[in-house]
Amino acid sequence: MKTRKIGKTKLEVTEISFGAAALGGLYRACPREQAMDTLQAAWDSGIRYFDVAPWYGLGLAERRVGDFLRDQPDGSYMLSTKVGRLLRPVPTGTVPDYSYVDPLSFDADYDYSYDGIMRSVEFSYARLGLNRIDILYVHDIGVYTHGAAKNAVHQKQFLDSGVKALEELKSSGAISAFGLGVNEVPVCLDVMHHADLDCILLAGRYTLLDRSAVAELLPLCRQKGTSLVVGGVFNSGILATGPVPGSHFDYMPATDDVLAKVGAMEAIAKSHGVPLAAPALQFPLRDPVVASVLIGTAKASSLKRNMEIVEPRLADEIYGEFEPYTLVAPPLGAEAVRV
Numbered sequence: 001m002k003t004r005k006i007g008k009t010k011l012e013v014t015e016i017s018f019g020a021a022a023l024g025g026l027y028r029a030c031p032r033e034q035a036m037d038t039l040q041a042a043w044d045s046g047i048r049y050f051d052v053a054p055w056y057g058l059g060l061a062e063r064r065v066g067d068f069l070r071d072q073p074d075g076s077y078m079l080s081t082k083v084g085r086l087l088r089p090v091p092t093g094t095v096p097d098y099s100y101v102d103p104l105s106f107d108a109d110y111d112y113s114y115d116g117i118m119r120s121v122e123f124s125y126a127r128l129g130l131n132r133i134d135i136l137y138v139h140d141i142g143v144y145t146h147g148a149a150k151n152a153v154h155q156k157q158f159l160d161s162g163v164k165a166l167e168e169l170k171s172s173g174a175i176s177a178f179g180l181g182v183n184e185v186p187v188c189l190d191v192m193h194h195a196d197l198d199c200i201l202l203a204g205r206y207t208l209l210d211r212s213a214v215a216e217l218l219p220l221c222r223q224k225g226t227s228l229v230v231g232g233v234f235n236s237g238i239l240a241t242g243p244v245p246g247s248h249f250d251y252m253p254a255t256d257d258v259l260a261k262v263g264a265m266e267a268i269a270k271s272h273g274v275p276l277a278a279p280a281l282q283f284p285l286r287d288p289v290v291a292s293v294l295i296g297t298a299k300a301s302s303l304k305r306n307m308e309i310v311e312p313r314l315a316d317e318i319y320g321e322f323e324p325y326t327l328v329a330p331p332l333g334a335e336a337v338r339v
Contacts (some may be wrong), residue, residue, distance in 0.1 A: 024057020
């Protein structure tokens with residue numbers, strides 16, 4: 001599989017990468033054997049960049065990804081994990097419902113400080129059982145998760161001391177790159193005006209449907225040499241399933257407007273003889289600022305099905321037909337959109 005460079009670093013990642021949230025039991029249980037089969041399918045397909053986080057299954061996904069990668073040749077893959085939440089043990093059966101099924105018995109506290117980031121990295125090494133983390137993302141900072149008032153505190157904590165931790169980790173060689181792992185554009189713009197980021201893992205905001213990143217973030221990334229890793233290319237599934245009953249957009253039931261837009265997009269894709277998922281998956285890779293597109297699944301069959309539509313690449317002319325049906329996320333306001 002082709003690779004692309006991360007920012008101004010020497011890191012190169014595969015154009016398609018694997019996101020491990022579902023391996024932590026997101027929305028439905030993921031038995032260990034199923035998780036290992038899915039990771040093996042990703043490896044067999046040529047994927048060599050794997051992304052995980054302490055939040056996914058409250059440590060479970062990191063353990064599983066580490067167990068899989070430990071058996072692969074040294075230096076044969078790239079790995080990213082995240083900081084911003086510290087896990088603490090809780091009694092069995094008392095884990096809050098964070099939409100993870102059968103997670104480990106931990107809860108999470110937000111901590112974007114210097115000490116919090118350093119502790120998080122050490123904990124991740126222990127869960128992964130690996131001696132190398134290539135990229136660190138600051139996870140879910142921003143109004144989208146915290147609301148305006150709480151995020152002001154978290155963002156100040158991060159800019160005042162957390163950035164220093166990341167810079168020290170990179171300069172020491174403990175990591176090779178750092179950035180943000182978020183679902184919104186505004187916090188990326190805010191942080192980029194105060195810190196140099198190698199990359200941003202942006203979920204759901206540079207897709208065939210949602211073009212929120214186009215106006216300001218993409219130009220700023222080009223200017224500063226910051227790469228994008230694009231997650232959520234199916235916008236919570238609707239660009240994979242089409243506007244079927246019960247379909248979701250941005251983690252919530254799709255509105256009539258979104259259903260209509262996706263219906264029109266699906267018709268365009270069918271007129272070209274491809275499923276809507278094909279242009280949805282390939283769209284971000286048309287821009288050189290995008291280093292990789294992240295696929296997240298807990299099923300080997302889904303992984304293989306998605307990999308079958310990565311190639312052949314669709315003609316550029318097709319994408320102009322989708323333009324009338326795109327959207328931009330509305331302003332976040334003072335309260336969190338997603339808790």
